[in-house]
Amino acid sequence: xxxxxxxxxxxxxxxxxxxxxxxxxxxxxxxxxxxxxxxxxxxxxxxxxxxxxxxxxxxxxxxxxxxxxxxxxxxxxxxxxxxxxxxxxxxxxxxxxxxxxxxxxxxxxxxxxxxxxxxxxxxxxxxxxxxxxxxxxxxxxxxxxxxxxxxxxxxxxxxxxxxxxxxxxxxxxxxxxxxxxxxxxxxxxxxxxxxxxxxxxxxxxxxxxxxxxxxxxxxxxxxxxxxxxxxxxxxxxxxxxxxxxxxxxxxxxxxxxxxxxxxxxx
Amino acid sequence: xxxxxxxxxxxxxxxxxxxxxxxxxxxxxxxxxxxxxxxxxxxxxxxxxxxxxxxxxxxxxxxxxxxxxxxxxxxxxxxxxxxxxxxxxxxxxxxxxxxxxxxxxxxxxxxxxxxxxxxxxxxxxxxxxxxxxxxxxxxxxxxxxxxxxxxxxxxxxxxxxxxxxxxxxxxxxxxxxxxxxxxxxxxxxxxxxxxxxxxxxxxxxxxxxxxxxxxxxxxxxxxxxxxxxxxxxxxxxxxxxxxxxxxxxxxxxxxxxxxxxxxxxx
Amino acid sequence: xxxxxxxxxxxxxxxxxxxxxxxxxxxxxxxxxxxxxxxxxxxxxxxxxxxxxxxxxxxxxxxxxxxxxxxxxxxxxxxxxxxxxxxxxxxxxxxxxxxxxxxxxxxxxxxxxxxxxxxxxxxxxxxxxxxxxxxxxxxxxxxxxxxxxxxxxxxxxxxxxxxxxxxxxxxxxxxxxxxxxxxxxxxxxxxxxxxxxxxxxxxxxxxxxxxxxxxxxxxxxxxxxxxxxxxxxxxxxxxxxxxxxxxxxxxxxxxxxxxxxxxxxx
Numbered sequence: 009x010x011x012x013x014x015x016x017x018x019x020x021x022x023x024x025x026x027x028x029x030x031x032x033x034x035x036x037x038x039x040x041x042x043x044x045x046x047x048x049x050x051x052x053x054x055x056x057x058x059x060x061x062x063x064x065x066x067x068x069x070x071x072x073x074x075x076x077x078x079x080x081x082x083x084x085x086x087x088x089x090x091x092x093x094x095x096x097x098x099x100x101x102x103x104x105x106x107x108x109x110x111x112x113x114x115x116x117x118x119x120x121x122x123x124x125x126x127x128x129x130x131x132x133x134x135x136x137x138x139x140x141x142x143x144x145x146x147x148x149x150x151x152x153x154x155x156x157x158x159x160x161x162x163x164x165x166x167x168x169x170x171x172x173x174x175x176x177x178x179x180x181x182x183x184x185x186x187x188x189x190x191x192x193x194x195x196x197x198x199x200x201x202x203x204x205x206x207x208x209x210x211x212x213x214x215x216x217x218x219x220x221x222x223x224x225x226x227x228x229x230x231x232x233x234x235x236x237x238x239x240x241x242x243x244x245x246x247x248x249x250x251x252x253x254x255x256x257x258x259x260x261x262x263x264x265x266x267x268x269x270x271x272x273x274x
Numbered sequence: 275x276x277x278x279x280x281x282x283x284x285x286x287x288x289x290x291x292x293x294x295x296x297x298x299x300x301x302x303x304x305x306x307x308x309x310x311x312x313x314x315x316x317x318x319x320x321x322x323x324x325x326x327x328x329x330x331x332x333x334x335x336x337x338x339x340x341x342x343x344x345x346x347x348x349x350x351x352x353x354x355x356x357x358x359x360x361x362x363x364x365x366x367x368x369x370x371x372x373x374x375x376x377x378x379x380x381x382x383x384x385x386x387x388x389x390x391x392x393x394x395x396x397x398x399x400x401x402x403x404x405x406x407x408x409x410x411x412x413x414x415x416x417x418x419x420x421x422x423x424x425x426x427x428x429x430x431x432x433x434x435x436x437x438x439x440x441x442x443x444x445x446x447x448x449x450x451x452x453x454x455x456x457x458x459x460x461x462x463x464x465x466x467x468x469x470x471x472x473x474x475x476x477x478x479x480x481x482x483x484x485x486x487x488x489x490x491x492x493x494x495x496x497x498x499x500x501x502x503x504x505x506x507x508x509x510x511x512x513x514x515x516x517x518x519x520x521x522x523x524x525x526x527x528x529x530x531x532x533x534x535x536x537x538x539x540x
Numbered sequence: 541x542x543x544x545x546x547x548x549x550x551x552x553x554x555x556x557x558x559x560x561x562x563x564x565x566x567x568x569x570x571x572x573x574x575x576x577x578x579x580x581x582x583x584x585x586x587x588x589x590x591x592x593x594x595x596x597x598x599x600x601x602x603x604x605x606x607x608x609x610x611x612x613x614x615x616x617x618x619x620x621x622x623x624x625x626x627x628x629x630x631x632x633x634x635x636x637x638x639x640x641x642x643x644x645x646x647x648x649x650x651x652x653x654x655x656x657x658x659x660x661x662x663x664x665x666x667x668x669x670x671x672x673x674x675x676x677x678x679x680x681x682x683x684x685x686x687x688x689x690x691x692x693x694x695x696x697x698x699x700x701x702x703x704x705x706x707x708x709x710x711x712x713x714x715x716x717x718x719x720x721x722x723x724x725x726x727x728x729x730x731x732x733x734x735x736x737x738x739x740x741x742x743x744x745x746x747x748x749x750x751x752x753x754x755x756x757x758x759x760x761x762x763x764x765x766x767x768x769x770x771x772x773x774x775x776x777x778x779x780x781x782x783x784x785x786x787x788x789x790x791x792x793x794x795x796x797x798x799x800x801x802x803x804x805x806x
Contacts, residue, residue, distance in 0.1 A: 082449040089424035089452065106450070117459045117469065118417070122428070124450040151650070158621035162654070183614040184638070184656040186621070193649045203649065348715040355690035355718070372716070383725045383735065384683070388694070390716040 010038055010074065010100040013067035014060075017096030017111065019229070019249065021087045026226035026247070026255055027056050028080040030219075035131050039073045042253065043098075046133055054219045055242070055258040057136065064252030066095075076100065076107055077129035083109075086122040100126075136258070141236040141244075142211040143170035147190060147203040149233040149247065153224035155188050160217045162186045165262060169212035170205060170237060179217070200231035211237045213261040220245070223257040276304055276340065276366040279333035280326075283362030283377065285495070285515065287353045292492035292513070292521055293322050294346040296485075301397050305339045308519065309364075312399055320485045321508070321524040323402065330518030332361075342366065342373055343395035349375075352388040366392075402524070407502040407510075408477040409436035413456060413469040415499040415513065419490035421454050426483045428452045431528060435478035436471060436503060445483070466497035477503045479527040486511070489523040542570055542606065542632040545599035546592075549628030549643065551761070551781065553619045558758035558779070558787055559588050560612040567663050571605045574785065575630075578665055586751050587774070587790040589668065596784030598627075608632065608639055609661035615641075618654040632658075668790070673768040673776075674743040675702035679722060679735040681765040681779065685756035687720050692749045694718045697794060701744035702737060702769060711749070732763035743769045745793040752777070755789040 014020055027034075027045075034047035034056075042061040049056070062068040090096055090111040097110040104126075111120040155177050159166050163179030163186070170176075174191040192205045226247040227233075236244040242258040249255065280286055293300075293311075300313035300322075308327040315322070328334040356362055356377040363376040370392075377386040421443050425432050429445030429452070436442075440457040458471045492513040493499075502510040508524040515521065546552055559566075559577075566579035566588075575597075577590040594600040622628055622643040629642040636658075643652040687709050691698050695711030695718070702708075706723040724737045758779040759765075768776040774790040781787065 079449070085427045085449065086452070089427065089454075091420075115459070117457045118454065119457075120452065120454040122450060122452045154623075158652075161617045161621065183611070183617065184654060186618070186652065186654045188650065188652040191649045191651075193647070345715070351693045351715065352718070355693065357686075381725070383723045384720065385723075386718065386720040388716060388718045 009069065009071050009102055010098065011067065011069040012038070012043060012065050012098045014064075014096050014098075015066045017090050017094045018092045019252070020096050021084075021090065021092075022226075022228045023058060023060075023249070023255065024080060024084040024087050026229060027058065028084045029225060030054060030222045030257075031056055031080055033077060033079050033127060033129050035075045035077050035129050037073070037075050037133075038070045040070055044253075047131065049219075049222070053216075053259065054222070055134070057254075057256045057258070059253035060249065061253050064249075067097075071102070074100070077127035078107070078124065079127060082124060086124060089120065089122060091118075139238065139241055140208070141238045141241070142209050143205065143207040143237045145170060145175050145203070145205050145235045145237070146232055147175070147235075148201055149224070149227045149230055151190065151203075152233045152235070153227045155190075156217060156220040156224050159186055159188070160221055164217055165214050166217050166220060167212060167214050168235070168237060168243075169210070170207055171210050172205065172207055175203075175205060175235075211239055213237055213239065213243065215243060215259055215261055219257075219259050223259075226255050226257075229255060275335065275337050275368055276364065277333065277335040278304070278309060278331050278364045280330075280362050280364075281332045283356055283360045284358045285518070286362050287350075287356065287358075288492075288494045289324060289326075289515070289521065290346060290350040290353050292495060293324065294350045295491060296320060296488045296523075297322055297346055299343060299345050299393060299395050301341045301343050301395050303339070303341050303399075304336050306336055310519075313397065315485075315488070319482075319525065320488070321400070323520075323522045323524070325519035326515065327519050330515075333363075337368070340366070343393035344373070344390065345393060348390060352390060355386065355388060357384075405504065405507055406474070407504045407507070408475050409471065409473040409503045411436060411441050411469070411471050411501045411503070412498055413441070413501075414467055415490070415493045415496055417456065417469075418499045418501070419493045421456075422483060422486040422490050425452055425454070426487055430483055431480050432483050432486060433478060433480045434501070434503060434509075435476070436473055437476050438471065438473055441469075441471060441501075477505055479503055479505065479509065481509060481525055481527055485523075485525050489525075492521050492523075495521065541601065541603050541634055542630065543599065543601040544570070544575060544597050544630045546596075546628050546630075547598045549622050549626045550624045551784070552628050553616075553622065553624075554758075554760045555590060555592075555781070555787065556612060556616040556619050558761060559590065560616045561757060562586060562754045562789075563588055563612055565609060565611050565659060565661050567607045567609050567661050569605070569607050569665075570602045572602055576785075579663065581751075581754070585748075585791065586754070587666070589786075589788045589790070591785035592781065593785050596781075599629075603634070606632070609659035610639070610656065611659060614656060618656060621652065621654060623650075671770065671773055672740070673770045673773070674741050675737065675739040675769045677702060677707050677735070677737050677767045677769070678764055679707070679767075680733055681756070681759045681762055683722065683735075684765045684767070685759045687722075688749060688752040688756050691718055691720070692753055696749055697746050698749050698752060699744060699746050700767070700769060700775075701742070702739055703742050704737065704739055707735075707737060707767075743771055745769055745771065745775065747775060747791055747793060751789075751791050755791075758787050758789075761787065 030049040031047045045058040093114045094111040099108040109122045159179040163181035167178040177188045193203045223245045230247040234246045242260045245257040247255045296315040297313045303310050311324040359380045360377040365374040375388045425445040429447035433444040443454045459469045489511045496513040500512045508526045511523040513521045562581040563579045569576050574593040625646045626643040631640040641654045691711040695713035699710040709720045725735045755777045762779040766778045774792045777789040779787045
C-alpha cells in the first residue's frame with residue numbers, strides 16, 4: 009500500500025507544470041526513500057530527473073517499491089482541480105491499476121478524490137554518475153527564464169560562456185545578434201538574488217533554446233537555478249525543491265559545425 | 275413610455291454576461307412590477323428566468339406592459355461600453371422599434387446614448403409553479419463554479435448527491451473518475467462562506483456539465499448560489515441579485531440508462 | 541559616431557509599441573537636435589511623426605546627421621528584451637550597417653547588447669506647416685482610447701463634433717447607433733483628468749475608427765491626448781512625451797457621401 013501526504017500540495021502541481029510539456033508518459037518510482045521520476049523527453053533529447061524525499065511528506069507509507077506509469081497531461085488535469093492551499097495525498101493499493109489523488113481543503117470542508125488509470129510504460133533507468141563540472145553558475149531563476157525567453161525571440165540556440173567575471177548568453181538570428189552578460193554578484197540584500205560562479209576552467213557551450221525554455225517552466229518551484237557546465241557532459245539545469253529534493257534537466261551541448269540536435273550522452 | 279434608471283449599472287452588464295452565451299435572442303418583459311426575462315437556451319434544454327424588481331431602480335416608469343425583443347449579444351456589446359461606475363437608464367418610446375441605453379459617468383462629464391433596434395421574437399411564457407424540493411443546497415458561488423469547471427476537465431456529466439452530511443459532485447471520463455464532497459458548514463466567519471443543506475429526502479441526480487458551466491457565468495452577481503433538487507423536477511440554480519431579484523436557471527436531470535440530453539419538464 | 545543614452549529606457553519600448561502596428565519599416569533621423577521619425581502607415585493613409593529631443597537624453601552624441609532604416613517589428617522584439625528599469629543606449633558607428641541597443645540593469649549586474657541590421661528605406665520627408673485649427677480638444681488619453689474602442693464595437697467610422705460645451709463622438713452600424721458626449725471640464729482634482737476645449741468655430745468631421753484605434757496604442761506614453769481639428773486639414777492626434785517631445789498622428793477626414801478612405805492631404 010502507498011499513501012503519501014503532502015501538506016504543501018501546490019508544490020506537486022508546480023512539479024507537473026514543470027515537466028508535462030517535456031514528457032508525455034512516465035513512471036513515478038516510489039520507494040521508502042522517496043517519490044522520484046526519470047524520463048527522456050518525447051524527442052529523446054533531454055532528460056528529466058525528479059526527487060521528492062520521503063522526509064518532505066507529512067505522512068509517507070510505501071510498503072514495497074512500485075513504479076506507477078502515468079500520463080502526465082491527465083495527472084496535471086487532475087492536480088489542477090486542487091486548491092492552492094489544499095493538502096494532497098497520493099494513494100494506491102497493492103496490485104491496483106489506479107492511483108488516487110485526494111485533495112483536502114484547509115478547513116476540511118471540501119474533500120476530493122480523483123482516481124486515474126495507470127499505464128504500463130517501458131523505461132530504462134539511467135545511472136547518472138556524479139561528475140566534476142568545469143563551471144557551476146547559480147543565479148535567480150526568474151532572470152535565467154527571462155534570458156532564455158528573450159534570446160528565443162532572436163535565435164534558436166544559446167551559447168553559454170563562463171568566465172570568472174560572469175556568464176554570457178549569446179544568440180544569433182535573421183534579425184541580428186544578442187549578448188547578455190550577467191556578472192558575478194554575491195553582495196545582494198537577498199541571498200536568492202545573488203549570482204555565484206564557481207569556475208575550474210572557462211567553458212563555452214551551445215544549446216537548443218527550445219529545451220532551455222521548457223526547463224524554465226520549473227521556475228515557480230525555486231527562486232534560484234543552478235547550471236552545471238562541462239565540455240564533455242550534458243548541462244544540468246537544477247531547481248531545488250525546498251526541503252524535499254529537486255528537478256534536474258539534462259541536455260547535451262550542440263557540437264560546433266553540426267547544427268543537428270544530438271542526443272545527450274548521459 | 276419606458277424609463278428605468280439603475281444607479282448600479284454594472285449589475286446589468288453582469289446580467290447580460292450571465293445569459294448571453296446561453297440565449298441568443300429574448301424578450302425583456304417590462305411591467306409596473308419589474309423588468310424580467312424568461313427564455314429557453316438555443317438548444318431548448320435549459321431555461322433562464324430573470325427578475326429585476328421595480329423597487330431596485332432609482333427611477334422606474336413603465337406606462338404600459340411591453341415586451342422588447344433583443345439580441346443579447348448586441349445588447350451586451352453596447353452595455354460593455356458603459357463604465358463600471360456608470361448609471362444606466364433604459365429608455366423606449368411607446369410604439370418605437372428601438373431601445374436606448376444611456377450611460378452617465380459618476381461625474382456627469384460623459385453621457386453616452388446607445389440606440390439598438392428591437393426584434394420580433396415569438397415566445398411563450400411558461401408558468402413555473404412553486405414546488406417542494408427534496409433538497410436545497412446553498413453554497414459559495416465561486417466554490418460551485420470551480421467544482422463545475424474542474425469536473426468538466428474529467429467528464430461530461432455531474433452526479434449531484436445530497437445527504438444530511440454534505441453534497442457530493444461526481445463525474446467519470448476517459449482518464450478516470452472524480453468525487454468532490456462539500457460538507458455542511460454553518461459556523462463560518464462570513465455568512466456567504468457557509469454551505470447549508472436543507473434535506474427532506476436524499477437525492478442523486480445527473481446533469482450535463484456543459485449547462486452547469488454556462489449557469490456559473492452568473493457567479494459575479496452573487497456570493498452564494500442555491501441549488502434546489504428534486505427527482506421529479508428540473509434542478510433550479512439560483513443567483514440572487516441584491517435587493518432586486520434573481521437569475522434562475524432550470525435544467526432537467528438526465529435519465530439513467532439514457533445518455534441523451536432531454537428537455538426540461540417545466 | 542552615434543551614442544544616445546536614455547535613462548528611462550521603458551519610454552523607447554512604449555514608443556515602439558505605439559507605432560509598430562501602423563508602420564513596418566521607417567527611417568529614424570538623428571541630428572544634433574534630436575532623434576526623430578516621420579513615416580506613412582503601410583496603406584499610405586495615416587502619418588506618424590515622432591520627436592525625442594536631445595535634451596531628454598542623459599548622454600547625446602551625434603557627430604553627423606544620419607538616417608537609420610529599421611524594421612520596427614524587429615526593433616520592438618529587441619527592445620522587449622530590456623527590463624522596465626533598464627537604461628537603454630542606442631549606438632552606431634559611422635558607416636556601419638548595424639545599430640546596437642545596449643540595456644543596463646539598474647544595478648549594472650546585467651548588460652545586454654542587441655545588434656540589428658539596418659535597412660535602406662526610400663522616404664521623403666514631408667514638411668508639415670504650422671496651422672490654425674478650428675478646434676483643439678485636450679482630454680484624458682485613457683478616456684479617448686476607451687471611446688474609440690467602444691465605438692469600434694458598433695461601427696467603422698467616428699464623427700467628431702466640437703461645440704463650446706463639449707465634444708461628441710458618434711457612430712452607426714448594423715446593430716444601432718452610439719453618441720458619446722464628453723463635456724468641457726476644467727475643475728478637476730488632477731490636471732490630467734481635465735477636458736479642455738479651445739474652439740474658434742464648430743467643426744464636425746468623420747474618421748476611420750481603425751486608424752484612431754491604432755493611434756491610441758500610444759496611450760501609455762501620456763495621460764492626456766490633444767486632438768486638433770480643422771475642416772481643411774488632417775486631424776492631429778498628439779501624445780506628449782514628458783520633457784522629450786511627442787508622437788503625432790495625422791489622418792485625413794473622410795469626405796461625406798464618399799465612404800472610401802482617402803489619403804491625408806498633409
